[in-house]
Amino acid sequence: MILRIASITALLFCLALYLPIVSVATPYIELDFFRLATEIFSASEFTPALISTLVSTVGSLIIALLLSLLFMGSLLLTPSYQRFVRQLPLLLAIPHLAFAVGFYLLLSPKGWLERLVSALGLSLESSVWVQDSYGLSLALALGIKESWFLCWMIWAQLQQHGVEDQFLLARTLGYKRAQIIWAILLPQLLPRLRWPLVAVTAYSLSSIEMAWVLGPTHPPTLAVLAWNWLLDPAIEQRQLGLALTLILMLLMLALSVFICWLAELTKLGSPSGRRLNLSLGFSPWLLRTLLWGHLLMAGLLLLWAFTHSWFYPDLLPGRWSMRAWGTLELMPLINTLSLAIVAALLAILLVLLVLELGFRSSNWMLLPLLLPVLPLVVGQYHLTLWLGLTPGWSAVLIAHLLWVLPYVYLVLQPAYRRLSKEQLLTARTFGVRGTALFLRLKLPLLTRPICAAFALGFSVSLAQYLPTIFIGAGRIETLTTETLTQFAGGDKRLLAVQTLLLLLVALSAYILAQRLPQLIYPNRKAMH
Amino acid sequence: MNKTPLYCALALTLHLPALATTSAADWSSIESEARGQTVYFNAWGGSDVINRYIEWAAERVEQESGVAVELVKISDAAAVVTRIATEVGAGNVDAGTVDLIWVNGENFKRLKQDGLLAESWARDLPNADLVDYQLPVTTDFSIPTDGQESPWGGAQLTFIYHPQRLAQTPQDAQGFLQLARDYPGMLAYPRVPDFHATSFLKQLLIELTDEDSALYKPVSESNFEAVTAPLWRYLDQLHPLLWREARAFPQGIAQMHSLFADGELLMSLSFNPNDAANLVRSGTLPEGVRSFGFKRGMLGNIHFVAIPSNAPAKSGAKVFANFLLSPEAQLRKADLDVWGDPSVLDATKLGRDQAETLQSRDVAALPADTPWLAEPHASWVEPLERAWLERYGDGR
Numbered sequence: 001m002i003l004r005i006a007s008i009t010a011l012l013f014c015l016a017l018y019l020p021i022v023s024v025a026t027p028y029i030e031l032d033f034f035r036l037a038t039e040i041f042s043a044s045e046f047t048p049a050l051i052s053t054l055v056s057t058v059g060s061l062i063i064a065l066l067l068s069l070l071f072m073g074s075l076l077l078t079p080s081y082q083r084f085v086r087q088l089p090l091l092l093a094i095p096h097l098a099f100a101v102g103f104y105l106l107l108s109p110k111g112w113l114e115r116l117v118s119a120l121g122l123s124l125e126s127s128v129w130v131q132d133s134y135g136l137s138l139a140l141a142l143g144i145k146e147s148w149f150l151c152w153m154i155w156a157q158l159q160q161h162g163v164e165d166q167f168l169l170a171r172t173l174g175y176k177r178a179q180i181i182w183a184i185l186l187p188q189l190l191p192r193l194r195w196p197l198v199a200v201t202a203y204s205l206s207s208i209e210m211a212w213v214l215g216p217t218h219p220p221t222l223a224v225l226a227w228n229w230l231l232d233p234a235i236e237q238r239q240l241g242l243a244l245t246l247i248l249m250l251l252m253l254a255l256s257v258f259i260c261w262l263a264e265l266t267k268l269g270s271p272s273g274r275r276l277n278l279s280l281g282f283s284p285w286l287l288r289t290l291l292w293g294h295l296l297m298a299g300l301l302l303l304w305a306f307t308h309s310w311f312y313p314d315l316l317p318g319r320w321s322m323r324a325w326g327t328l329e330l331m332p333l334i335n336t337l338s339l340a341i342v343a344a345l346l347a348i349l350l351v352l353l354v355l356e357l358g359f360r361s362s363n364w365m366l367l368p369l370l371l372p373v374l375p376l377v378v379g380q381y382h383l384t385l386w387l388g389l390t391p392g393w394s395a396v397l398i399a400h401l402l403w404v405l406p407y408v409y410l411v412l413q414p415a416y417r418r419l420s421k422e423q424l425l426t427a428r429t430f431g432v433r434g435t436a437l438f439l440r441l442k443l444p445l446l447t448r449p450i451c452a453a454f455a456l457g458f459s460v461s462l463a464q465y466l467p468t469i470f471i472g473a474g475r476i477e478t479l480t481t482e483t484l485t486q487f488a489g490g491d492k493r494l495l496a497v498q499t500l501l502l503l504l505v506a507l508s509a510y511i512l513a514q515r516l517p518q519l520i521y522p523n524r525k526a527m528h
Numbered sequence: 529m530n531k532t533p534l535y536c537a538l539a540l541t542l543h544l545p546a547l548a549t550t551s552a553a554d555w556s557s558i559e560s561e562a563r564g565q566t567v568y569f570n571a572w573g574g575s576d577v578i579n580r581y582i583e584w585a586a587e588r589v590e591q592e593s594g595v596a597v598e599l600v601k602i603s604d605a606a607a608v609v610t611r612i613a614t615e616v617g618a619g620n621v622d623a624g625t626v627d628l629i630w631v632n633g634e635n636f637k638r639l640k641q642d643g644l645l646a647e648s649w650a651r652d653l654p655n656a657d658l659v660d661y662q663l664p665v666t667t668d669f670s671i672p673t674d675g676q677e678s679p680w681g682g683a684q685l686t687f688i689y690h691p692q693r694l695a696q697t698p699q700d701a702q703g704f705l706q707l708a709r710d711y712p713g714m715l716a717y718p719r720v721p722d723f724h725a726t727s728f729l730k731q732l733l734i735e736l737t738d739e740d741s742a743l744y745k746p747v748s749e750s751n752f753e754a755v756t757a758p759l760w761r762y763l764d765q766l767h768p769l770l771w772r773e774a775r776a777f778p779q780g781i782a783q784m785h786s787l788f789a790d791g792e793l794l795m796s797l798s799f800n801p802n803d804a805a806n807l808v809r810s811g812t813l814p815e816g817v818r819s820f821g822f823k824r825g826m827l828g829n830i831h832f833v834a835i836p837s838n839a840p841a842k843s844g845a846k847v848f849a850n851f852l853l854s855p856e857a858q859l860r861k862a863d864l865d866v867w868g869d870p871s872v873l874d875a876t877k878l879g880r881d882q883a884e885t886l887q888s889r890d891v892a893a894l895p896a897d898t899p900w901l902a903e904p905h906a907s908w909v910e911p912l913e914r915a916w917l918e919r920y921g922d923g924r
Contacts, residue, residue, distance in 0.1 A: 490782020
């Protein structure tokens with residue numbers, strides 16, 4: 001009974017948290033959309049911004065999909081497969097922003113790569129690797145970053161549907177991996193990957209942080225343009241910004257429809273029996289390059305963090321200093337940790353309680369992942385104004401939950417579904433039911449997914465920029481907001497220190513979550 | 529045409545400092561009201577040295593007057609102006625989230641225009657008597673401040689270069705264009721509407737236009753197209769010669785400093801005449817860099833602090849603003865090891881030691897005799913940015 005009441009309360013609470021999705025509409029009601037849209041379409045910045053937005057969004061989607069299929073397909077059934085899968089959470093845990101900063105330090109004009117090349121006596125003169133006007137570098141960075149997420153999603157699918165066996169069978173029949181990926185993996189995986197792909201698209205389309213660091217500057221992508229306009233002193237300009245977020249939403253809708261259509265389109269072809277001789281020999285090499293690239297970026301961050309001055313063409317800092325570390329403040333760290341821990345725990349509790357209600361599906365909880373961030377934040381902002389919420393820690397926490405909840409649900413829901421019916425039935429016949437059943441059987445059985453959900457929820461809260469800034473009135477500083485402030489400030493040493501800290505917190509949360517089940521149940525291997 | 533620094537003419541037309549209207553008793557009642565208040569000071573937070581200076585000032589004023597100051601680091605003052613407007617628009621008239629904001633120019637214009645500022649208070653601060661009224665501190669981009677903001681520091685547009693890489697610095701806009709021809713792809717300015725970019729445009733416009741006086745009146749009173757036509761002709765020539773052929777612009781001066789330090793650019797830009805010295809000390813720029821200005825002068829302005837009309841801690845904000853004007857705070861601010869932001873105090877009203885410290889300049893700084901060009905009327909900013917975006921916003 002207590003559990004029932006708690007569950008219903010949790011459901012109502014979640015619904016209240018999701019109000020911004022509905023209230024997204026309110027600021028638009030009074031908007032003269034068609035007039036504003038015409039004005040936007042005729043703005044000189046619109047067309048190039050639209051092009052770079054589409055290039056970076058669609059480009060990143062294609063790159064992420066290709067890379068993930070390639071890596072998973074070429075590793076499946078090899079000894080390296082398990083090792084790669086074990087590394088995935090670590091790669092996933094790297095915050096987008098930290099990755100973007102590392103990418104920037106490596107590839108910016110006169111950056112480390114250009115220094116290396118010139119040290120080798122070659123020249124990269126006049127080639128553009130970041131902030132190019134078509135958004136290609138942004139597409140590449142987003143694509144690489146999102147490919148780990150898709151690898152993880154593919155891994156989850158491969159476990160479930162016996163595709164692995166088909167893969168083995170095809171191998172024994174003498175098909176090469178490239179052909180198997182194309183003929184067996186892709187048609188079966190694509191329909192099941194459709195929502196993850198939509199989520200990737202929603203992120204790329206509305207990413208402010210990565211677009212800021214790596215995207216074109218003149219003009220910037222649509223999301224950044226909308227954000228700039230929304231902050232403009234002139235009210236007409238803010239109206240334009242609002243209308244532009246609506247255009248982003250429509251763009252998202254069109255892209256989602258396109259992805260779903262594409263996913264339906266791929267069908268298993270009838271095999272002709274021809275064995276194509278396509279080699280994927282470059283794949284392990286590519287993967288290794290990417291992984292070393294990650295390490296190189298981390299190394300650059302580390303070097304910059306101890307630099308006093310470091311100018312082109314030096315490959316190492318000219319003078320060293322610890323000064324940047326002295327500028328670190330405790331408050332952003334405390335805010336980050338407290339927000340991320342409370343948000344993740346609260347989300348886990350809420351999701352479990354909602355799942356306890358036993359509805360056939362609560363997939364509405366995934367909705368925030370499928371919408372661009374910017375309009376949602378605007379909705380949240382109007383809601384907090386309307387409610388008279390004081391900007392502060394709790395308001396930011398509530399704002400973060402809108403994105404933490406769906407990710408936690410994404411992890412917990414399938415695990416909850418997989419709870420053994422027999423075990424639950426046995427417990428019931430022994431008279432254990434309701435709250436006791438939940439606490440004594442379900443919770444312990446869910447230890448591992450709960451830890452995984454915690455890690456994911458934590459990193460999602462950690463990464464939030466727009467809600468933190470908007471809803472917190474800039475008063476709540478987190479590692480993410482500090483990192484972006486430092487990027488704007490342009491001091492690479494402070495930027496590196498801040499980014500390293502962000503990276504460190506994210507990675508430790510993941511490692512902790514991975515180890516936790518072993519610490520809780522040291523003598524029960526099956527629970528790990 | 530008379531080309532003397534325009535601010536001299538302007539300064540003469542300004543009303544001389546009025547006598548302080550608040551008695552000592554009034555001020556002490558403000559002080560006692562301020563005790564225990566928390567002031568949310570919204571200031572651009574992109575510079576570590578500035579942040580540390582503000583933290584220091586916050587600590588001092590806490591000890592001295594019992595006012596707690598919380599620095600809210602912002603990346604764009606316009607966003608805060610928008611926030612204040614939204615709050616007041618939603619009926620929040622006395623419990624706003626901003627008590628004090630670092631502001632000037634266009635943002636001040638908007639706050640003032642929309643009635644979002646606390647009424648005349650700046651002249652009542654005890655330390656307002658020490659301010660140098662030869663500086664344009666009672667107008668902000670040709671708009672009278674009416675005591676609704678208190679001066680905090682001075683600024684002048686400054687080019688930073690390295691004598692080993694550039695022997696002869698350009699003397700004017702035409703010289704700058706010639707330099708761009710000699711070194712294609714090596715010059716840049718940030719992307720409009722970045723504050724420094726707009727300032728650079730204004731600097732060029734003042735020099736290039738034939739109708740200087742129009743710039744100091746509201747833009748609606750003149751023919752915008754005619755006044756600005758020479759600027760666009762100039763930029764049409766300049767842009768193909770700029771960094772990445774003006775298909776991309778540095779995101780701000782921070783990126784410009786970095787590109788300049790790595791030899792990608794020949795010059796950087798700053799609004800702080802002491803910046804070159806600061807940046808060498810912090811290791812951002814290499815040793816040996818120097819600063820220069822155009823012969824006719826460089827754009828100069830004052831930056832201020834203002835109190836929004838819906839600030840809950842107005843007394844606390846006034847006490848903090850007063851402290852920021854104290855000789856102790858202003859001298860420390862001017863110290864190159866701290867921040868290096870020029871003071872707004874009148875050296876003749878200070879002790880001799882203090883006056884000397886105030887007037888000294890680092891060798892890397894902008895020469896002190898660089899004439900000061902007054903900011904055009906604030907109403908020019910928006911049309912200028914809009915016209916620039918219309919012409920060059922598509923990056924092609």
